Amino acid sequence: MPELPEVETICRGLALSAAGAEITGVRLSNLRLRRDYPDSFAERIVGKKITSISRRAKYVIVHLNNGSPILIFHLGMSGKLLLRSPEAVSSKHDHVILTLNNGIELALNDPRRFGMVALFNSEQEMLADAAFSNLGLEPFDKKFTAAVLHTELKKRKTAVKVALMDQAMVVGVGNIYASEALYRCRIHPSRPANSIDGSESEKILKAVRDVLREAIESGGSTLRDYANANGETGYFQHNFAVYGRGGKPCRTCGADIMMMRMGGRSTFYCISCQN
């Protein structure tokens, strides 16, 4: 799925082209996503104006005009939010289509249907929902310091890579950027989280922020099917140091990049640089 850089890129696209528009129609597929569609979905949002777009973790948050519900999208593994002309042929996996009064449609397309759409009556209701109530800090939040990270890591016996992907600790880091960040600080992905010391925590913090920032600057990473709101692919996959490079030489030292499985997810690291 889209990790933080991809979701951020989508949000920026939506902010440019959808903010200010009014929702004039809603269409839903007959296939449910990870959650059921919100009750009275169309009635609650048709006629409302999109005031702004924000992001929390990997959720896209669509703010509607004052007093209206808050609209949330999550893209799961394969979801896309696409802005397009209403004349465009809707595809098989479009599940939510919003018609806007500025001549644009916004479609949530998601073949695997691990994504979701939700509607909350208030900020409080949203934050109380299970999807939001357990989320950790944003990686770029000033409150997310090396000391905080170190404290969190010390609580966990699990592998540091698994800890980085735990959205209760820090949000937005998924399977790709966890491997990439650990490569940058030369830490082996299976190191127990509670063995990471203070100075390593500083390195991890910097590496996580650097890799996410660079990926955002590149418009995210496209492996198979990620696209931004305008249907364009990202470029950061060309800068992967380890992800998807099993058996290839490390760009730093020339040693083999190894692939292992951790918690059912592919994990990549340099056999020499990271130990």
Next chain:
DNA sequence: CTCCTGTCCTGCCGGC
């Protein structure tokens, strides 16, 4: 509590 595994789904790729 934490941690680990399996599951939700479709599509695609490689091997036979």
Next chain:
DNA sequence: TGCCGGCAGGACAGGA
């Protein structure tokens, strides 16, 4: 050519 197994960017439930 076709079939089948395995794998894919996430999140959650349920059991140990």
